[in-house]
Each structure stands twice: as C-alpha cells, then as structure tokens.
Amino acid sequence: MTFSYDKDDGDDMSVEIALSKSSLGDVAKERAAAKTPGNAPLGSGLEARSIHAWFGKHHAVSDISLDFAAGTVTALIGPSGCGKSTFIRTLNRMHEFIPSAAMAGEVLLDGKDVYAKGTDVTKVRLQIGMVFQKPNPFPSMTIGENVLSGLKLAQLKVSDRDDLMQECLERAGLWSEVKDRLGAHAGGLSGGQQQRLCIARALAVKPKVLLMDEPCSALDPGSTLRIEDTIGQLAQTMTIIIVTHNMQQAARVSDYTAFFLSDGGPGSMIEVGPTNEIFSRPRDERTENYVSGRFG
Amino acid sequence: MTLSAAQVAPQKPWQSSPKEMAPTFLLLLASLAASVAVVAITPMKGKLAYAFLFFIFGTASLSIRKWRIRGRAAAADAIVSSIALTGATLVFTPVISILATTISHGVKGLHWSLFTQTMFSASYQDPISAGGLLHALVGTLYLILISMILSVPMGILTALYLTEIKGPGANFIQFIVQAMSGVPSVVAGLFIFASIIVTTPIKASAIAGAFALSILMIPTVTRTAQEVLLLVPNDLREAGQALGATQWKTVATIVVPAARNGLITATILGVARIAGETAPLLFTIGGSDKLNWNPFKDYQGALPFYVWKGLLMGTPESIQRAWTGILILLILVLLLFVAARTLGGRRMKSK
Numbered sequence: 001m002t003f004s005y006d007k008d009d010g011d012d013m014s015v016e017i018a019l020s021k022s023s024l025g026d027v028a029k030e031r032a033a034a035k036t037p038g039n040a041p042l043g044s045g046l047e048a049r050s051i052h053a054w055f056g057k058h059h060a061v062s063d064i065s066l067d068f069a070a071g072t073v074t075a076l077i078g079p080s081g082c083g084k085s086t087f088i089r090t091l092n093r094m095h096e097f098i099p100s101a102a103m104a105g106e107v108l109l110d111g112k113d114v115y116a117k118g119t120d121v122t123k124v125r126l127q128i129g130m131v132f133q134k135p136n137p138f139p140s141m142t143i144g145e146n147v148l149s150g151l152k153l154a155q156l157k158v159s160d161r162d163d164l165m166q167e168c169l170e171r172a173g174l175w176s177e178v179k180d181r182l183g184a185h186a187g188g189l190s191g192g193q194q195q196r197l198c199i200a201r202a203l204a205v206k207p208k209v210l211l212m213d214e215p216c217s218a219l220d221p222g223s224t225l226r227i228e229d230t231i232g233q234l235a236q237t238m239t240i241i242i243v244t245h246n247m248q249q250a251a252r253v254s255d256y257t258a259f260f261l262s263d264g265g266p267g268s269m270i271e272v273g274p275t276n277e278i279f280s281r282p283r284d285e286r287t288e289n290y291v292s293g294r295f296g
Numbered sequence: 297m298t299l300s301a302a303q304v305a306p307q308k309p310w311q312s313s314p315k316e317m318a319p320t321f322l323l324l325l326a327s328l329a330a331s332v333a334v335v336a337i338t339p340m341k342g343k344l345a346y347a348f349l350f351f352i353f354g355t356a357s358l359s360i361r362k363w364r365i366r367g368r369a370a371a372a373d374a375i376v377s378s379i380a381l382t383g384a385t386l387v388f389t390p391v392i393s394i395l396a397t398t399i400s401h402g403v404k405g406l407h408w409s410l411f412t413q414t415m416f417s418a419s420y421q422d423p424i425s426a427g428g429l430l431h432a433l434v435g436t437l438y439l440i441l442i443s444m445i446l447s448v449p450m451g452i453l454t455a456l457y458l459t460e461i462k463g464p465g466a467n468f469i470q471f472i473v474q475a476m477s478g479v480p481s482v483v484a485g486l487f488i489f490a491s492i493i494v495t496t497p498i499k500a501s502a503i504a505g506a507f508a509l510s511i512l513m514i515p516t517v518t519r520t521a522q523e524v525l526l527l528v529p530n531d532l533r534e535a536g537q538a539l540g541a542t543q544w545k546t547v548a549t550i551v552v553p554a555a556r557n558g559l560i561t562a563t564i565l566g567v568a569r570i571a572g573e574t575a576p577l578l579f580t581i582g583g584s585d586k587l588n589w590n591p592f593k594d595y596q597g598a599l600p601f602y603v604w605k606g607l608l609m610g611t612p613e614s615i616q617r618a619w620t621g622i623l624i625l626l627i628l629v630l631l632l633f634v635a636a637r638t639l640g641g642r643r644m645k646s647k
Contacts, residue, residue: 094538099462126540136531140553153541153549198535205539 044110044127044208045070046091046239051105052266053086053095060086062266064105066258068209073231073240075250075275078260078290083267084243085133087260088211091241092128093121109209126154129207133214135194137186137201144182146197150205164204171233172200173226192223199230210234212242216249228253247291251279259287323361327353351382395626402623405616410624414597415585420606420614429621431587432602435502436571436628438591439581439598442506443513443570448563450510451517455562458518459525460533460547477515484511485576493580500582502591505598508576517566524558525551560640564633571629574600599625 046068053061061083068074076084089095090103093114106113114124137146147165151158158164165182169175174196178189186197195215202210212231216224224246231240231253244250250257257279258272271278271287282288289295331349335341340349355378363371410428418427454473458466488508492498528551536546552559577583582595583605599621606618 092538094534097534097537122537122540122542125538130538132531132535132538134531136529136535138532138535138550138554140550140556149536149549150539150541153536153539153545155545201535201539 044239046128046209046241047106047108048087048091049106049108051087051090051107052103053083053090054100054102055086055098056100059266061090062268064260064269066269066272068239068241068256070239071235071237072255073235073242073253074256074258075254076241076243076258076260077245077247077250078267078270079262079295080245081267082260082262084260085213086267088130088213088241088243091209092125092130092211094125094130096121122154126150126205127207128209128211129202129205131195131199131202131210131212131215133217135191135198135218137189137194137197139185139187141186142183143178143186143189143197146186147200147204150201154205156205168200168203169197171203171230172196173230174200190223192219192226195219195223196227196230199227203234207238209239209241212240214243214245217245224249247279247293251275259284259290261286261290319361320358323357324354327357351378354378398619398622398626401616401619402621405620406623410620414587415602416587420609420617421611423613424616424620429597429599429602429617429624431585431597432599432621433624433628434587434589435505435581435584435597435601436599436625438502438596439505439509439577440567440571440632442503442591443509444563444567446506446510447513447517447566451514451562451566452521452559454514454518455521455525456547456552459522460543460551473515473518476511477519479511480575481512481573482575482578484508485579487511488576489579499593500580500595501593502581502588502596505577505581505596506591508580509570509573512573512576513566513570516569517562520562520565521555521559524555524562527558528554557640560636564636567632568629571632572600572625574598574604577601599628 048064048066048068051061051064052059064083064087066074076088078084086095089097090105091107091114095101095103103115107115109124109127113119114128137143138149141149144165147168148161150156151161151164166175166179169178174193177193178184178197186194189197195218199215216227219227228249231242234240235255242250242253254275256272257275259270259278259282260267261270262268271282271284273283278287279291282291327350330353331346334349335345355375358378359371359374362374405424407425409425411430411433413428414431415427415429416431454469457463458470458473485508488504488511492507493500493504498504532550532554533546536550537543541549577598577600581598581601583601584595584597586595586597588594588596603618603621603625606614606616606621609615
C-alpha cells in the first residue's frame with residue numbers, strides 16, 4: 001500500500017512505506033530477524049545534536065545529543081521535571097507550540113535538520129508522530145473517523161481507507177474490541193481503549209518515527225501490557241522513542257535507555273546505553289541509584 | 297432474609313421519604329402562618345411584607361431545626377441554601393412575569409388576518425381585526441437574516457483570530473470588540489444613518505437596518521464564540537498538529553466541530569441581542585406600513601417598530617396591537633432558537 005501527498009512538490013521527505021501485514025506472531029523472533037544485518041533499514045534514524053530548550057528564561061533542557069537508530073525502541077527515564085517530555089517535543093517541533101519556547105541544536109531525520117530554514121513543519125510532524133500522555137481522541141468524530149483523521153488533517157490520499165483503518169486498529173491492538181462500533185463516538189471508550197485509538201490514529205499517517213510521552217501513565221496494567229505489545233510490534237517498521245516513569249516498562253520494551261536528570265538547573269542526559277546494561281551495570285552512580293529505586 | 301439478585305429493586309436511599317419531609321413542610325406552613333399573623337397585628341403591610349417575613353421565619357425555623365439535628369455547620373448550610381433559593385426566585389420572577397403579562401395581553405389580539413394583511417390601508421386606532429403585521433414580520437425576518445449573514449461569519453472569524461491565531465493586533469482587536477459591545481444601540485443607528493444613508497446611494501431599507509444591527513451583533517457573537525473556543529482543550533489542538541495538520545486544518549476539522557454547539561449558542565445570543573432592538577431602526581429602515589419584499593430598496597417595517605408605533609398612538613386599540621406584536625416577536629425568536637438547536641443537534645447525532 002502506498003500513498004502520497006496531494007501536491008507532489010518533489011520533496012524527498014515524501015512518504016512511501018511498504019507495510020508488512022504480518023499478524024501477531026512471535027514478535028521477539030521477528031524483531032530479532034528483522035534486525036540482523038543485511039535487512040533493509042526500518043523506519044528512519046533520528047539524531048539529536050546538542051539540543052537545548054528554554055521556556056522564557058527558564059533553561060529546561062541542556063545539551064542533549066542522542067542517536068536513535070532506525071527500528072529501535074529507546075526509553076527515556078528520569079525523575080519528573082528533568083526535561084524528558086520537553087526534549088521529545090523538540091524532536092517533532094511540538095516544543096514551539098508554547099509561545100515562550102526557544103531551542104538550540106539540530107534534529108536530523110534521515111540526515112536532514114528538521115529545524116532547517118524552509119522545512120515544512122507539518123511534514124516533519126507527519127513523519128515523526130506523537131502519542132500524548134493523556135488520551136486525546138477527537139470528540140466530534142467517531143472511532144473510525146478518529147483513526148483516519150490524520151489523512152484528512154494532513155490532506156493525504158489513500159486508496160483503501162477501510163483496509164488502512166483495520167490495519168491501524170489491529171496494530172494498535174484495538175480492532176477486536178471496536179470492530180462492531182466504528183461509527184460510535186470515541187468518547188465512549190475506556191481510557192486504555194482511547195489511548196490505543198490515539199496510537200492507531202498516529203499510525204494511519206505512517207510515521208517513520210513515533211514519539212510516546214508517557215503513553216501508559218493513566219492506564220491500568222492490562223491496557224499497559226497491550227500497549228507494550230503494540231510497541232514491540234511497531235518497532236519492526238518504525239523508530240520509537242518512549243518517555244516513561246515505569247522502569248519495568250523501560251526494561252521490557254526498549255533496546256536502549258537514556259537516563260535524564262536535573263540537579264536543580266536544566267535537565268541533562270547522564271547516561272545512555274543498551275537497556276540491559278543501564279539496568280544491570282550502569283556506569284554512573286546516579287543512574288544506579290535511580291534504576292534501583294533509591295531516589296526519584 | 298436475603299434476596300436473590302433478581303428480587304432486589306432499585307432504591308434511592310439518599311432521598312428523603314415523605315415522612316422525613318413532613319417536619320420541614322410543617323415548619324414552612326408555620327412560618328407562613330406566623331408571617332400572616334405579624335402582618336395582621338403590626339403596621340407592616342403588603343405582599344412584600346408577607347414575602348420578607350416568610351423568608352425570615354422560614355430560614356430561621358429550618359436552620360434551628362438543622363442545628364438541633366446535625367449541628368452548627370448544617371444550620372449555616374440551611375441558611376445559605378435558603379438565601380440561594382430566594383435569589384434564584386427573585387431572578388426568575390421577572391422572567392415569568394414578563395412572559396405571563398405578554399401572553400395574557402397579547403393573546404387577545406391574535407387572529408389570522410394579522411399574518412396576511414399590513415397596516416397600509418388600516419390605522420393603528422382601528423380595531424385590531426382591521427389590518428395586520430405581515431409587513432413587520434417580513435421586515436424583521438429580513439433584518440435577522442441579513443444581520444446573521446453579516447455578523448455570524450465575521451464574529452466567529454474574529455473569535456478564531458483572537459483565540460487561535462493570536463496574530464498581530466489581537467490585543468487591540470480585543471479592546472475594540474469590548475468597546476463595541478458597550479455601544480448604545482441608538483448610536484449604532486445614528487452611525488449608519490450618517491455614514492451610509494446620508495452619503496451613499498443606499499437609503500433607508502432593510503439592509504441599512506441590518507448594518508446597524510450588525511454593529512450590535514458582531515461583538516456579542518465574537519465574545520461568546522471566544523469563550524466557547526477557549527473551552528476546547530489544548531490537547532486536541534496539539535494532537536491535530538502532531539498529525540501533520542496545518543493550523544487552519546486543525547481549526548476547521550477539530551476545534552470548530554468540538555465547539556459547534558457553543559458556536560450555535562453564540563449565534564442564538566447574537567440574534568437575541570438584536571431581534572427586539574428598536575432604536576437602531578429609527579433612522580435606518582423608514583418604518584413603512586407597506587409590505588416590501590425587497591430588502592435592498594425602499595422603506596421597510598419591523599416588529600419592534602410596529603410595537604413602538606402602537607405604543608406611541610396611545611389608544612386602547614393601538615396598545616393592544618403593541619402587545620400582540622410583542623407576543624409574535626417572542627414566538628418568532630423562540631421558533632428561531634428551537635430551529636437552531638434542532639438543526640445543530642441533528643447533525644451531531646447523524647455523524
């Protein structure tokens with residue numbers, strides 16, 4: 001399945017992703033197979049270079065450089081107020097939504113700076129999708145319309161809308177629960193279902209990178225597990241960056257973990273590495289204290 | 297004895313039974329009796345005295361009872377409840393009174409020829425069975441329709457500019473909108489008279505009247521629409537933009553539909569603001585007694601104008617005309633509200 005923008009302006013950022021319709025098989029094995037060298041790269045890599053962020057005069061994030069390799073899941077952990085959310089909001093340019101916001105640094109998507117002059121911010125956000133902390137389905141739309149709302153909003157054309165809707169809902173683990181009431185209003189779903197609907201909505205525009213800002217913080221354990229399953233499957237086709245306060249979650253879903261901390265000043269990154277190393281033998285004492293639950 | 301699930305009837309244990317209500321009712325009855333007695337033996341007289349004394353006695357007796365049962369906090373609660381209830385009644389009374397007076401006076405003059413004839417060949421002093429107010433009804437409908445066409449898009453777009461775009465000059469525009477909502481309505485009419493009727497080829501007509509009414513309607517629609525748009529959670533705007541939408545697309549597909557019911561309310565309040573205005577029409581529509589189907593040319597009538605003329609004449613027949621005109625204006629506005637609500641509600645459901 002392919003789709004393209006209404007207007008083809010020759011931008012090499014235009015989306016054309018083939019999606020495997022693989023069902024819910026042995027996820028771990030598939031992911032391992034997909035990551036062996038020689039396979040085509042999955043999603044797109046994202047590089048953050050010396051990112052700083054401010055709110056007015058308040059310096060919230062200081063000098064963070066992180067590479068997110070294509071097809072990996074990276075967890076950002078750290079106590080509240082250490083700049084994790086602010087940092088990921090700089091990645092898809094949602095940071096500038098706040099009037100007093102300012103930033104410095106570069107965010108490279110496929111090697112191109114998303115903050116470069118002349119970059120179309122809507123196309124950046126189309127390729128770097130986002131799932132928010134609080135489920136926020138559109139109240140005036142039905143469940144089905146919510147899933148496809150991204151197409152309408154970004155003015156994309158797609159050949160088979162029903163197929164896409166089903167595929168996205170399946171990948172978000174919601175299809176079996178809502179397939180009989182796609183015409184119902186989204187407000188009638190439970191919190192966990194709403195959040196999975198928001199994930200389905202983010203998938204419909206086929207982002208290369210998906211940012212998740214504490215997607216499970218308002219959910220019960222069952223819904224959390226389903227979303228973690230979903231993350232595992234999604235990582236086959238896209239790069240995922242997830243902010244979480246739940247360290248077990250970080251350990252379960254991520255390939256890499258970055259630990260953020262603010263010592264009263266701006267938040268900065270203390271340590272990054274493969275998840276099992278961060279949790280078993282962190283290099284920094286503060287990381288060890290945090291992951292072992294001694295503070296934070 | 298335990299009941300099986302099927303035998304359990306739904307109950308409302310938090311509601312008072314009639315038995316529990318009885319003391320309250322008796323106390324209120326006693327307060328009423330006491331106020332009648334006090335009016336009888338003291339110089340305090342009149343309906344107001346009854347109401348005032350009943351309020352004092354009722355509040356005092358109920359709060360003392362609450363105090364004895366549940367303590368001081370409950371007594372304070374009873375006093376505040378009683379004050380709030382009195383306040384609500386005081387606000388509600390004039391509304392009911394106006395409606396009741398209008399209906400009781402207006403109904404006497406209702407008859408079919410009102411809707412088929414004009415005042416062109418009849419005088420206001422004639423019995424009400426002669427002549428009618430078709431010309432005024434048509435004029436008012438034109439005025440409301442044209443004012444809506446002019447004001448609703450302008451008001452809502454201004455509100456969108458102020459709440460969504462927050463572009464340059466937003467503060468200044470906000471100030472102007474606030475200042476405009478304080479403009480006395482006669483000034484709006486005078487302004488249109490001086491700036492349009494005197495200087496341009498547009499003479500007194502329905503459209504000139506609608507210009508004057510729009511000056512009053514635009515700020516009302518803008519301010520209500522602004523309040524409603526501010527209620528739309530910011531999460532939704534962020535979610536829209538995070539899906540790669542432009543600001544315009546987010547506003548059009550998410551913010552405005554989410555605020556739809558409120559925007560309909562804004563329109564209704566705008567119409568309510570202008571439907572009964574007479575002053576802006578004095579210089580702008582000509583106040584004709586003849587039916588005129590052309591809203592762009594020639595003098596036009598209007599219901600408030602018809603009422604005003606009837607009152608000016610001062611004879612019993614003309615005053616009867618005025619009451620009936622007011623009643624028909626009320627019914628017309630009510631019908632418009634119901635139409636707006638059902639049209640708005642229906643599209644929501646079918647989606």
